[in-house]
Each structure stands twice: as structure tokens, then as C-alpha cells.
Amino acid sequence: xxxLVPVKRVVDAYVRVRVKSDGxxxxxxxxxxxxxxxxxxxxEEAIRLVEDGTxxxxxxxxxxxxxxxDTIRTGLAMGADRGILIKTDDRVExxxxxxxxxxxxxxxxxxxxxxxxxxxxxxxxxxxxxxxxLLGWPQATFASKIEPGDGTVRVRREIDGGEQMVNLPLPxxxxxxxxxxxxxxxxxxxIMKAKKKIVEQIEASELGVDTTPRLKVxxxxxxxxxxxxxQLGSAAELVEKLRAKGVLG
Amino acid sequence: MTTIVLADHDNITLDGSTARxxxxxxxxxxxxxxxxAGSNCAEVGSAAARLSGVETVIxxxxxxFEHHMAEPLAALLVELAAGYDTIMASSSSTGKDVxxxxxxxxxxxxxxxxxxxxxxxxxxRPIYAGNAIETVQSTDPKRVITVRTSAFDAVAGDxxxxxxxxxxKLGSFKAQFEGENLSVADRPELGSARIIVSxxxxxxxxERFDQVIGSxxxxxxxxxxxxxxxxxxxxxxxxxQVGQTGKIVAPDLYIAIGxxxxxxxxxxxxxxxxxxxxxxxxxxxxxxxxxxxxxGDLFEIVDELKAALESRAA
Numbered sequence: 001x002x003x004l005v006p007v008k009r010v011v012d013a014y015v016r017v018r019v020k021s022d023g024x025x026x027x028x029x030x031x032x033x034x035x036x037x038x039x040x041x042x043x044e045e046a047i048r049l050v051e052d053g054t055x056x057x058x059x060x061x062x063x064x065x066x067x068x069x070d071t072i073r074t075g076l077a078m079g080a081d082r083g084i085l086i087k088t089d090d091r092v093e094x095x096x097x098x099x100x101x102x103x104x105x106x107x108x109x110x111x112x113x114x115x116x117x118x119x120x121x122x123x124x125x126x127x128x129x130x131x132x133x134l135l136g137w138p139q140a141t142f143a144s145k146i147e148p149g150d151g152t153v154r155v156r157r158e159i160d161g162g163e164q165m166v167n168l169p170l171p172x173x174x175x176x177x178x179x180x181x182x183x184x185x186x187x188x189x190x191i192m193k194a195k196k197k198i199v200e201q202i203e204a205s206e207l208g209v210d211t212t213p214r215l216k217v218x219x220x221x222x223x224x225x226x227x228x229x230x231q232l233g234s235a236a237e238l239v240e241k242l243r244a245k246g247v248l249g
Numbered sequence: 250m251t252t253i254v255l256a257d258h259d260n261i262t263l264d265g266s267t268a269r270x271x272x273x274x275x276x277x278x279x280x281x282x283x284x285x286a287g288s289n290c291a292e293v294g295s296a297a298a299r300l301s302g303v304e305t306v307i308x309x310x311x312x313x314f315e316h317h318m319a320e321p322l323a324a325l326l327v328e329l330a331a332g333y334d335t336i337m338a339s340s341s342s343t344g345k346d347v348x349x350x351x352x353x354x355x356x357x358x359x360x361x362x363x364x365x366x367x368x369x370x371x372x373x374r375p376i377y378a379g380n381a382i383e384t385v386q387s388t389d390p391k392r393v394i395t396v397r398t399s400a401f402d403a404v405a406g407d408x409x410x411x412x413x414x415x416x417x418k419l420g421s422f423k424a425q426f427e428g429e430n431l432s433v434a435d436r437p438e439l440g441s442a443r444i445i446v447s448x449x450x451x452x453x454x455x456e457r458f459d460q461v462i463g464s465x466x467x468x469x470x471x472x473x474x475x476x477x478x479x480x481x482x483x484x485x486x487x488x489x490q491v492g493q494t495g496k497i498v499a500p501d502l503y504i505a506i507g508x509x510x511x512x513x514x515x516x517x518x519x520x521x522x523x524x525x526x527x528x529x530x531x532x533x534x535x536x537x538x539x540x541x542x543x544x545g546d547l548f549e550i551v552d553e554l555k556a557a558l559e560s561r562a563a
Contacts, residue, residue, distance in 0.1 A: 016512065017377045026381050038494075094349070095358040118494060122376050124361045125345050129319065130353035138423035139319055141346045144487070154427065158487045159342040160440075160496075161259075162431040164316070168424045178477065178494060179487060214358035218371065218384040226519060229540035231531075235553035238525065238541055247444070247502040247523055248469070248558075 038116025
């Protein structure tokens, strides 16, 4: 089985982003960047499937400008076998990413694509589902457990009321939920080995996809901030205040 | 021009989120239809027709829709899309699962999780865990939108829409439903509760979580929520997780007990009208956004809280 894992370079999850006062966007200057946490989980799952003998190869793919290679290298250091960077300097939307990945998938022919359920920068939660639609493949989103079978993959999904179990024939798209696994830290030997792994670079324009965004971002602002309230002295005082506000019903 | 809203339901009851999605749909200014796709779901269709502002409810009743699987639902939306210029769903797990697949099939870039309708093609949505709000304008000929229902009030239930059955053109679908494990609904739903009592890892065990958080919630007629840490530790089931990638809530009262207030948790509850935080760490970030705070041992404080509530009731 060959597994393709798309990975995205995003602002580190613990960075408190600042919004530019002119409304033009988020200030990323000097911000620490990292692999999208859900994509780390996806890479980890793919590597485990190689380690247990189910899969033979994990290919990490990223889309973006040259620095995205760092994100691919993180995936290689965790244990992915090789990487592909689809190079573009343009802002790419999930629909474009899905189209680029589809073109690559037609070339690479993976059996399974595991990807993070959402990127923590745009919080769209769309790309995996869009890719599945474009390919006509089955999809299992918000996976908390993946069990490969014979030409199939059984997935436990986290849904609003609890959990759902589905069975998908391969090839299929699975998107990773938080609780799918805990990603490993790359060991030093693994990081050294990764330096020799190949990262192929393809220009997005070679894949025949129109990358023009469909959404115009008109402005970006900070939400209204809440300020810290009162420290109270006792639970009884709290109940009084809440009763006075009429929230206790 | 018409908008179609994909209803959330369990084949028996219409979920409260639909009334909020319809509210967002009404703001687009066009006629609103609701799509109820399910199995033996006639009751849900009738309930949807009573939502104020709904002109027509389309009911697609077939076993293939029973478990809200993405392939048949996306195919159905694509089949119906020619008659609509906007397709909407809530950001429920079904909405999130299905709508992007339909959007790609229609070659439309979806706008996810809107919190405000600025105009029929322009919307506000949160990014970076709600630390920034972007205003986006769609340039596609159709719109595909998911709605953050906590940002919209429900429409009233005095509508008089008509119900129309629709026989879906069914193909064959690859993913097979095998089973589900749903929580028994003995408390209010997180998405619609007026009061939420939420617990963090400090509760220490599933038993204590239930004893402390559950019993306080029951006293207040509240829903129960949990931080990611509490769910990861096994103290609460995953569907109670409140946060950037879990449930987004905006109740009248959110009581955060033993929750430190990580960015990702705040993303899920900072729009609550009143926030109360109980934590032994006076420097916990949650106190930065809480309207009222109590610093101390949470077990003692919750006991005192319950006593104060009981004596108030007496």
C-alpha cells in the first residue's frame, strides 16, 4: 500500500497571532511556523502503517513557496520516505489544493490518502472532502481509528453525538481527528537519515490547474476582546451575581 | 433566486441547529427551502415546514440517507443544485463532512463557518482559532456555505411551509456504514444549551468528572462540556469537547471548572454571554476572559456552589 500525506506549513499552534491594524491580514512576520498539528497526526498514522507491515511507502506532499520544504523535511524526519513540493507563491484555497493534489494523485496512484481534518490557520476543514469528491473516492472524515483490511480500510469517526464506524474500499481519503494518535518526536538518527531522502519539486503550473482564488478577502480584523472580570470571594457571592443577571433561570 | 438548507436530524427529530441555519439563510434575502434527506423522516419534514421563513421543505426519504453519509448526500445536493444559488448547512459533523464534497463537485469554493452575513455574497468567518475575523466575498456563480450556528438566533416555529417529496436519483456509493456509538441524550445538547458546565483535566478521573461536573450541570439543567485534556485523559467522551476543533458554543452561561484556558479551548466558548472560571491557579489564562472568577480548590468550591444553589432554591 502506498500512502500519500499532504502536509501544510502553518503558524505554530501556541503563537498568539496579531492582526494588522490596517485590516490587510494577520501579521506573520517572525512568527514561528510548524507543520499543521492534524497533518503531524496524519504522518504518524501513515508511518505506523508502514511499521506494522501494512504499507510500503509514505509520500509527504506540500503546496506552497520554498519554505514549505521545511515542513516536508519534518515529515521525512518523522519517517516518511520521500517528499514532493508543489511550488507556488500564490495564495491557494482548499479547492485549488484539492485540484493540485488530484493531479498529483493521478500520477502517484496512492492507495490511501491520510490528511489532517483542518488547517489551524484558515480553519476551513474542506480539502480532504473536496479531494474525495473530485476523485470520486469514498471519504471518512474525523478519523479516531484506522484499521486496514483486505483492499479496504475501516474507520472510526468522531461525529456530533459520539462515534460512527464506516468501511471504505481503497483507494480512499481519510482525514485525521485529534485522537487518532500521538505523533512522535523525530529522533536524531531519523533526522540525519531524512537529509538523504528526496524532495522532488514541481511547479504548480505544470499540473494544469488554475490557481486563481475564488474568494476575495476584503478585510481581516480582531474580534471584540473580552476583558478580565471580577475575582469573587465565595461561591455564595457568585450565585448572587448570577441570579441578579437572570441567567440561573 | 433561492437558498437551500440541509437540515440536521436523526430521522425522528429536527435538530435545533437547523432553525439557526435557516436564520442565516433568511438574511441572504432570497426564498429559503430546507432539504430533509433521511429514512422514514416524514416527522422531520413536518417540523422543518414549521420553521418561520421556510417556503418549501424537500423530503428525500430513502434508506441510503439513513446515516447521513457524505457520498449520497453530496450527490443529492449536486442533483438539486441547478435550482439554487446558495447551498447552506450548519457546521455540524454532517455539514462539515458533506458540504465540501458537494462544493468541489459543483466547482465552488466553500465558505466555512460563517458568523455573519454581510450581503448575499459576502460573509465574516473566524480564522486562527477565532483570533482573527476575515470578511470574504465569493466570486463563484453559486455559494456553498457552512454556518456557525452559535452566532445566529433560531427562527421562530410559526412557519407554514409546504412539504414536497423528492425521489433522488441514486447511484452506487462506496463507503459502507457499519455502526455507531451515540451518547444517550439525558442532558441538554451542547449546541443549544442555555447553561454549560465544563470540566478540565483537574477533575482527575471519569468518576469525579461525572460526580462534580455532571451533578452541578443537573442542578442547573445544564449541558456538560469538557476540555481537550479531559477528553484525552478519558474523563469525558469526545462529543463533549469544546474548542477550536470540537464544539463551538455560545450559551448564556459557561462555567469552566479546572480548565486553564488554552487558545484552542477559548476558541470554542469565548462568545458565551457570561463566563465563570473556577481554578486553583490565579494566573490561568481563562481568568483573562472570565466575567467572574473563583480561585481555589475546585472540589471545595463546587460543593459550596451546590450548597448556595440549594439554599437559594429553598
